[in-house]
Amino acid sequence: MTGPGSGGVLPHGSARPLAEAYDVALLDLDGVVYLGGSAVPGAAESLAKAAAAGLRVAFVTNNSSRTPSAIAAQLTGLGVAAAAADIVTSAQATARLLAERLPPGSAVLVVGGMGLRMALRERGFRPVSVAADRPAAVVQGYAPDISYSLLAEGGLAVAAGAWFVASNADSTLPTTRGRQPGNGALAQVIATATGRQPAVAGKPEPPLHAEAVARTGASRPLVVGDRLDTDIEGAARAGADSLLVFTGVSRPRDAVLAPPGQRPAYLAAGLAGLLEPHPAVAAAGGVFRCRGWEAARGAGGRLRLSGHGEWLDGLRALCAAAWSEGQVTAEAADAALAALPR
DSSP: OOSSSTTSSSOOOBSSOHHHHOSEEEEOOBTTTEETTEEOTTHHHHHHHHHHTTOEEEEEESOOSSOHHHHHHHHHHTTOOOOGGGEEEHHHHHHHHHHTTSOTTOEEEEESOHHHHHHHHHTTOEEESOGGGOOSEEEEOOOTTOOHHHHHHHHHHHHTTOEEEESOOOSEEEETTEEEEOHHHHHHHHHHHHTOOOEEOSTTSHHHHHHHHHHHTOSSEEEEESOIIIIIHHHHHHTOEEEEESSSSOOHHHHHTOOTTSOOSEEESSGGGGGSOBOOOEEETTEEEETTEEEEEOGGGOEEEEEOSOHHHHHHHHHHHHHSSSOOOHHHHHHHHTTSOO
């Protein structure tokens, strides 16, 4: 392998398929395995082949609204082998975070779904729904039916001194209709009303990654996700390698423009990238080459890309050039990406 890891200058290379180079894949769900209620094309088949190659899989999601059993049932219905023990949620990470600070039996006001309530009960907390119960904490997680009255109760409790914790801070949620408001956007209702920002348990903050590693016993995990600002940044903060797939939120343009701390080790169109070797990017004299492609930085921050072959190889070379020094502009990225055969 080449390159210094997630957030480094060069994308990694791997002579072996990633399913053989890592012991556990920590996979995001929305935009990686499924999108809305449908499986991402080819995801189930790729995961089955990765498991057959010896890769253990855990599904790590910032969505706290549903229980692990419900998520596992959905995955099974989509043809993905999964049990409740394979699911790690931001609700579980939130409950662990609270357990480090609050005694068992504490009342916790829940602005969220059943997954969050169950995770809190498993840790010995008492979920409540009104500020009159004088909760020690208010936890907020995404749920499609969150009401104004529940947000108001959460705001009253936070204003009265309750610790405010969000399961995640995702501003948007990918769906088949496009990006919709996520928990990060909803949490700003209480934050704006009280002037208090929440502590966050989900990606990219450390608690969820630590929960996933603890539950899987991973010694060499590979984080797989579709978002730079959650999946990839979370991996970088934890010192883990990451694979960015383009089946959800992030696009090739986003990868080229990724700031330090959000740069993936590997790039792939989808989960089939787990089954393939990844070519290294060679750097010499300011030119970055990957198979039939070469990229370089030009005067005035311009990017130059030329060559032929697989578009991902061109993107790898282009990312290496873009990441080599400073930030490039969106205009420079767009001009160079136009050379890719997509």
